[in-house]
Amino acid sequence: MATLNQHPIRLNIIGTPTVGKEVEIRVLIAHPMETGYRLGVDGNERIPKNIIDSILIKFNQEAIMIAKLGTGIAANPLISVFVEVPEKGGMVSVEWKDDQGALGRAEKMLVVA
Amino acid sequence: MKLFAFIVTIFLFCVTNSSQAQSVRQSGNAFLSPDMLRQQHDPTLNPISLWLDQGQELWKSQCQQCHSSVSETAKAVVQFPIWKSTLASSGKLINIEDQIADCWSKKSGKVISNDATEILTMSVFLSDAAKGMTIQVREPQDVPMKNQWQEQMNLAGQIYVRRQGRLNLSCTQCHDQQIGKNLRSDVVSPAFLTGFPIYRFSWQTVGNLDRRLRACYSGVQASVPSTGSPELRALELFLKKRSEGMLWDGPSLRR
Secondary structure, three states: OOOOOOOOEEEEEEOOOOOOOEEEEEEEEOOOOEOOOOEOOOOOOEOOOEOEEEEEEEEOOEEEEEEEOOOOOOOOOEEEEEEEOOOOOEEEEEEEEEOOOOEEEEEEEEOOO | OHHHHHHHHHHHHHHHHHHHHOOOOOOHHHHOOHHHHHHHHOOOOOOHHHHHHHHHHHHHHHHOOOOOOHHHHHHHHHHOOEEEOOOOOOOEEEOHHHHHHHHHHHHHOOOOOOOOHHHHHHHHHHHHHOOOOEOOOOOOOOHHHHHHHHHHHHHHHHHHHOOEOOOOEOHHHHHOOOOOOEEOOEEOOOOOOOOOOEEEOOOOEEEOHHHHHHHHHHHOOOOOOOOOOHHHHHHHHHHHHHOOOOEOOOOEEEO
């Protein structure tokens, strides 16, 4: 039986990377973002809380955004940040961690056009 | 026979009535807000793309050895549900998820439910590959099978116009007669089956047509048929037949 990657992640760079201009970094993560308030199928037990509690976006190993998400964020969150493109471009990377300890990461090279 | 004529009359009435309201048959996408349409068409914004990534992996690891071409396999999406007869029974309607689950079970030797994540993911992947194909339901050629198939169509035609639930509403009252008006905070779209499975924001996940239809039953406070019940398959056939000739939209975003 195939094992599905439970949390696929899409990291995209939107816009043409030109030095000194901004590009958008978009991150889409597959995650149920379980609030801990919902009841299970039997109606008695609550489904345990499991949300992505932190997302770290780095650009050339330097943190450019740390997000602390709460239960108000919908499933499969979409996060986007704008960065100014430096002369040599660089590596964009995303790391996240959820309440149950699952980790995810993705990286993409930002090449100056 | 009288009953059949009656249903046909009602069916024609529905079709002509809706065509008076709108000269062309419109897919549900025509009723989305510009923002949602933009999100649907941009894979970097659309959460369905995450399912497509998984589907791609599954296709490569599980299906590719036998089904070499994705686009050939995806043709089934616009042809199902089909009548399938087995040795054990005279036959039944099966939809694309049933078919995938059946194939999966045969391959892995384990029975898998047709709303399991893997099946749904595969269905999303195939549905995406079928984008732009023309809907053309595959009808059985064999006469006794064709009769049974027609019986299911008639049954679904009856369900479609039957008032039910505590709200005492039939499908046709909203999905033919109130198209374009608001229901809660959403716009009522005509019942054309052009883009399933859907990612529905209120579910926060992808769901198949069974789930959507069950939500309709529960919305009018009727007793909800179980997943995969013959009633839902018949309705799916009716809706697909109704959408014949329209283009397949692929997996869609809905509120």
